[in-house]
Amino acid sequence: MTITSLSDTDLEQMISISKHIFDFDFSGYAPESLKRRMLRLIEKWGFSSIYEFQYAITNGELSREALLNEITVNVTDMFRDPKVFYKITKVVFPYLESFPEFKVWHAGCSSGQEMYSLAILLKEHGLLTKTLQYGTDINTEVLKTAESGIYSISEMRKYSANYLSSGGQFSLSDYYTAKYQLAKMNSELKKKMVFSSHNLVKNPSFNEFQLIMCRNVLIYFDRDLQNKVLSLLIDSLAPYGYLVLGDKETISFYKNKEQLELVDKQYKIYRKKAIVSD
Numbered sequence: 001m002t003i004t005s006l007s008d009t010d011l012e013q014m015i016s017i018s019k020h021i022f023d024f025d026f027s028g029y030a031p032e033s034l035k036r037r038m039l040r041l042i043e044k045w046g047f048s049s050i051y052e053f054q055y056a057i058t059n060g061e062l063s064r065e066a067l068l069n070e071i072t073v074n075v076t077d078m079f080r081d082p083k084v085f086y087k088i089t090k091v092v093f094p095y096l097e098s099f100p101e102f103k104v105w106h107a108g109c110s111s112g113q114e115m116y117s118l119a120i121l122l123k124e125h126g127l128l129t130k131t132l133q134y135g136t137d138i139n140t141e142v143l144k145t146a147e148s149g150i151y152s153i154s155e156m157r158k159y160s161a162n163y164l165s166s167g168g169q170f171s172l173s174d175y176y177t178a179k180y181q182l183a184k185m186n187s188e189l190k191k192k193m194v195f196s197s198h199n200l201v202k203n204p205s206f207n208e209f210q211l212i213m214c215r216n217v218l219i220y221f222d223r224d225l226q227n228k229v230l231s232l233l234i235d236s237l238a239p240y241g242y243l244v245l246g247d248k249e250t251i252s253f254y255k256n257k258e259q260l261e262l263v264d265k266q267y268k269i270y271r272k273k274a275i276v277s278d
């Protein structure tokens with residue numbers, strides 16, 4: 001008989017096992033969403049006790065990657081929430097234009113669709129060759145897809161309308177080559193993309209960026225973790241750099257929100273103030 005509900009103690013035990021064996025601590029992930037995902041994992045693997053979960057991990061049956069794949073929500077789209085991209089072209093691109101070279105960080109980039117979407121718009125505005133795009137995620141499986149730049153053709157066809165709503169000037173199909181059921185993004189787009197595993201909860205900042213996009217990631221964390229990750233993102237921004245969180249996030253609770261100037265309320269676009277008081 002499999003477990004059909006999880007108590008707080010069960011969840012704590014699972015968190016502790018993962019932390020000790022995989023050095024992966026998801027204690028700050030929003031508990032209700034985490035419980036749902038854990039229950040799904042338990043059902044899928046047919047565990048009848050937390051002990052079996054532990055056994056599968058210590059035995060090597062359930063790898064760190066497999067666990068991460070179950071815990072992390074990797075849903076993403078090309079030109080997801082197209083109006084955010086449109087706003088970026090209007091508000092952020094003029095600032096980026098002033099640099100001979102600039103850096104963009106996609107924190108929690110999942111399988112990379114957001115990166116290719118931005119790269120297309122950067123190209124259309126003559127900015128792509130000046131851009132270095134960094135894509136990071138805790139889940140190394142999705143990063144492999146991001147690096148390949150290969151998606152299903154049906155997915156690409158679905159996003160033509162999103163591309164146009166983002167301000168795209170041509171046709172999305174100009175940016176990939178179709179082969180059988182797959183679409184391979186043009187290599188020009190990913191020439192200056194770097195992909196790397198990075199845990200926003202644990203790893204430090206690794207560069208200074210003119211633009212950071214971190215959409216649909218903080219919603220999975222509790223307030224303490226959101227505070228911690230927001231501090232990391234802001235520390236990683238160049239003075240006057242932009243932070244794009246998208247319309248699902250809020251920072252109303254954030255302890256140092258005076259470090260940011262609100263640029264767009266709906267799409268949560270912020271600009272780092274130049275002088276930050278302690």
Ligand SMILES: C[S@@+](CC[C@H](N)C(=O)[O-])C[C@H]1O[C@@H](n2cnc3c(N)ncnc32)[C@H](O)[C@@H]1O
Nearest residue numbers: 072073076108110137138139199200201215216
């Ligand atoms: C829902 S996806 C969002 C993808 C993309 N930003 C978008 O809006 O379409 C959330 C991503 O955050 C990643 N993630 C979750 N916890 C993370 C952490 N601690 N550090 C880095 N990435 C994390 C997940 O693996 C997942 O790929």
